[in-house]
Amino acid sequence: MKGLPPVLITAVVLVAGFALCAVQFPNIASTRVVGNLLTDNAFLGIVATGMTFVIISGGIDLSVGSVIGFTTVFVALAIERWGMPPLVAFVAILALSAAFGAAMGAVIHVFDLPPFIVTLAGMFLARGASFLLSTQSVPITAPVYSTVSDFALRLPGGGRLTAVAIIMLTIVIGGALLLKLTRFGANVYALGGSRATASLMGVAVGRMTVKIYMLSSLLAGIAGIVFSFYTSAGYSLSAVGVELDTIAAVVIGGTLLTGGQGSVIGTFFGVLIQGMIQTYINFDGTLSSWWTKIATGVLLFAFIVLQQGLVALARRPVVKRAGAVS
Amino acid sequence: MTALLPRRGLAQILALIVILAVDRVVSPQFFDLRLQDGRLFGSLIDVLNRGTPVALLSLGMVLVIATRGIDLSVGAVMAISGAIAASLADSHSLTVVLAAALGAGLICGLWNGFLVAVLGMQPIVATLILMVAGRGIAQLITEGRIVTFSSPDLVWLGNGSILGLPVPVAIALGMLILTGTVVRASALGLLIEATGGNARASELAGVGTRAMILAVYVWCGVCAGLAGVIAAADIMGADANNAGLWLELDAILAVVIGGTSLFGGRFSLVLAVLGALIIQTMNTGILLSGYPPEFNLLVKAVVVLAVLLLQSPKLSGVAGVVTRLRRTKA
Numbered sequence: 164m165k166g167l168p169p170v171l172i173t174a175v176v177l178v179a180g181f182a183l184c185a186v187q188f189p190n191i192a193s194t195r196v197v198g199n200l201l202t203d204n205a206f207l208g209i210v211a212t213g214m215t216f217v218i219i220s221g222g223i224d225l226s227v228g229s230v231i232g233f234t235t236v237f238v239a240l241a242i243e244r245w246g247m248p249p250l251v252a253f254v255a256i257l258a259l260s261a262a263f264g265a266a267m268g269a270v271i272h273v274f275d276l277p278p279f280i281v282t283l284a285g286m287f288l289a290r291g292a293s294f295l296l297s298t299q300s301v302p303i304t305a306p307v308y309s310t311v312s313d314f315a316l317r318l319p320g321g322g323r324l325t326a327v328a329i330i331m332l333t334i335v336i337g338g339a340l341l342l343k344l345t346r347f348g349a350n351v352y353a354l355g356g357s358r359a360t361a362s363l364m365g366v367a368v369g370r371m372t373v374k375i376y377m378l379s380s381l382l383a384g385i386a387g388i389v390f391s392f393y394t395s396a397g398y399s400l401s402a403v404g405v406e407l408d409t410i411a412a413v414v415i416g417g418t419l420l421t422g423g424q425g426s427v428i429g430t431f432f433g434v435l436i437q438g439m440i441q442t443y444i445n446f447d448g449t450l451s452s453w454w455t456k457i458a459t460g461v462l463l464f465a466f467i468v469l470q471q472g473l474v475a476l477a478r479r480p481v482v483k484r485a486g487a488v489s
Numbered sequence: 490m491t492a493l494l495p496r497r498g499l500a501q502i503l504a505l506i507v508i509l510a511v512d513r514v515v516s517p518q519f520f521d522l523r524l525q526d527g528r529l530f531g532s533l534i535d536v537l538n539r540g541t542p543v544a545l546l547s548l549g550m551v552l553v554i555a556t557r558g559i560d561l562s563v564g565a566v567m568a569i570s571g572a573i574a575a576s577l578a579d580s581h582s583l584t585v586v587l588a589a590a591l592g593a594g595l596i597c598g599l600w601n602g603f604l605v606a607v608l609g610m611q612p613i614v615a616t617l618i619l620m621v622a623g624r625g626i627a628q629l630i631t632e633g634r635i636v637t638f639s640s641p642d643l644v645w646l647g648n649g650s651i652l653g654l655p656v657p658v659a660i661a662l663g664m665l666i667l668t669g670t671v672v673r674a675s676a677l678g679l680l681i682e683a684t685g686g687n688a689r690a691s692e693l694a695g696v697g698t699r700a701m702i703l704a705v706y707v708w709c710g711v712c713a714g715l716a717g718v719i720a721a722a723d724i725m726g727a728d729a730n731n732a733g734l735w736l737e738l739d740a741i742l743a744v745v746i747g748g749t750s751l752f753g754g755r756f757s758l759v760l761a762v763l764g765a766l767i768i769q770t771m772n773t774g775i776l777l778s779g780y781p782p783e784f785n786l787l788v789k790a791v792v793v794l795a796v797l798l799l800q801s802p803k804l805s806g807v808a809g810v811v812t813r814l815r816r817t818k819a
Binding site for chain 1 (some may be wrong): 751786
């Protein structure tokens with residue numbers, strides 16, 4: 164289990180942080196707050212799961228925030244203006260976002276271009292397309308939406324595990340299994356370790372690249388639908404900058420941005436840590452919202468330095484052996 | 490290399506001419522210039538003026554990218570320096586304001602450079618930290634408000650004119666000449682390119698790659714600081730939330746359009762600035778054409794893709810074969 168130590172550290176930070184919060188504000192340690200934490204960060208958890216695959220494979224996907232924005236607008240317009248049944252609209256947008264991701268993956272592979280710039284173009288494209296659809300916020304009044312928003316499993320202690328939280332948890336667990344137990348997951352790690360080696364070992368690099376970006380965009384599409392459930396509206400400016408929060412969550416979760424190492428569970432913890440900081444600031448009431456950004460930055464720094472140290476430690480014995488031979 | 494405009498700049502110049510021509514079609518008075526109160530006015534001047542922040546950012550960014558790095562934090566650094574300039578403007582002299590704002594940019598650059606050069610972090614990760622935290626710091630300085638000021642000195646920096654040119658344009662031009670002289674009149678430019686081309690080989694050949702990397706991030710921070718001051722001076726206030734928002738992407742785009750590879754190595758300052766002007770000419774053109782500004786992003790996406798495909802190693806491989814065939818024939 165290569166990725167385990169950073170995940171453990173993330174888990175410790177999460178638990179310790181939560182304990183600290185709970186000491187200061189005993190009310191935080193309730194199923195109500197935890198339930199809300201899961202609901203509020205559901206879309207982030209979903210899109211971060213996809214980003215984990217991309218980053219482990221050695222890439223990056225800057226387009227996810229825009230895909231979420233586009234999805235909310237598309238779904239809202241499809242249901243409210245074009246009269247599509249919600250389910251058809253969902254299938255259509257998921258197919259569209261999967262195709263979008265596949266196209267980005269194909270461009271990255273076929274033309275041998277840096278993912279950073281290709282997905283940057285994808286970010287502009289998806290955001291621009293959602294502006295074209297509508298610059299107004301479009302409320303969604305379909306009955307499905309109120310049904311889904313009202314649905315929740317009662318937790319002991321008065322908390323509610325909402326439908327969107329359940330969708331997120333399902334996707335996180337599914338993603339973790341896909342990454343750890345399947346050939347697809349193994350190939351993702353192989354690609355991130357070394358593209359050339361993976362190719363020599365028989366991994367179809369091109370097909371994998373397309374699939375990975377397709378997965379990321381597909382999950383961003385699902386996150387967009389969840390986001391529209393959460394806000395009951397579609398707005399072209401929604402989820403601006405979410406790609407940053409997502410990447411931060413993945414890094415805090417112990418995934419190496421250079422690829423080859425990481426886990427979906429770690430990412431999930433990373434999402435929760437960010438949500439926890441937000442919750443703490445809300446509870447405190449005197450702290451301003453920008454402390455969230457600063458705290459996230461500090462955490463990012465701490466985790467990256469930690470990873471840097473771990474990588475250096477892992478490399479040391481190799482250097483010694485090489486020295487002994489020569 | 491000695492010439493400021495290498496042969497590879499042809500595509501960018503052609504692109505600019507084509508976009509200018511399109512702008513002329515959508516807006517017949519596009520090339521009109523008039524002199525009023527000792528300052529030139531017109532769409533062209535407008536393009537230069539609006540393009541200044543990205544042009545300044547691209548000056549620093551192109552050096553960072555030449556070392557195979559990237560700086561995602563420049564937008565946040567703009568917000569920080571703008572916030573500092575706006576908070577100090579009404580109580581301190583212009584010298585103090587500039588020193589504080591540029592000093593903040595320098596410190597930000599030093600931080601990024603330290604993470605990349607000394608701690609050996611991946612540039613995209615290292616600068617992500619300041620990109621996330623920087624905007625928070627800027628809001629800390631402005632206490633979450635939009636700080637306005639009325640200091641005539643600082644306002645002049647954003648809205649005044651020198652020899653008929655808007656001050657920001659003159660500053661950007663000055664910075665281009667200064668940066669160009671420093672890196673091209675000395676071996677510095679070559680050493681930066683060597684660092685980006687192959688850091689290990691350069692290190693073995695005696696290039697102080699760490700110092701080079703540190704220096705380019707510091708310069709990038711200073712340029713971002715200056716861009717932040719100008720952006721704040723332009724609107725006579727600092728908005729920590731929106732100042733420089735997403736400009737890091739425009740700056741990277743400008744550098745890429747300018748033909749500098751994201752994989753480091755050869756760079757061109759002039760072409761990077763030209764890239765910034767191409768982006769701005771496009772933006773202004775869309776605005777003048779009466780299309781909703783929402784088209785901006787779509788057009789930008791198409792341009793990025795086109796430039797990328799032109800620069801793709803695979804496609805240029807094909808182009809390389811063609812030119813080689815031609816040469817052998819000749």
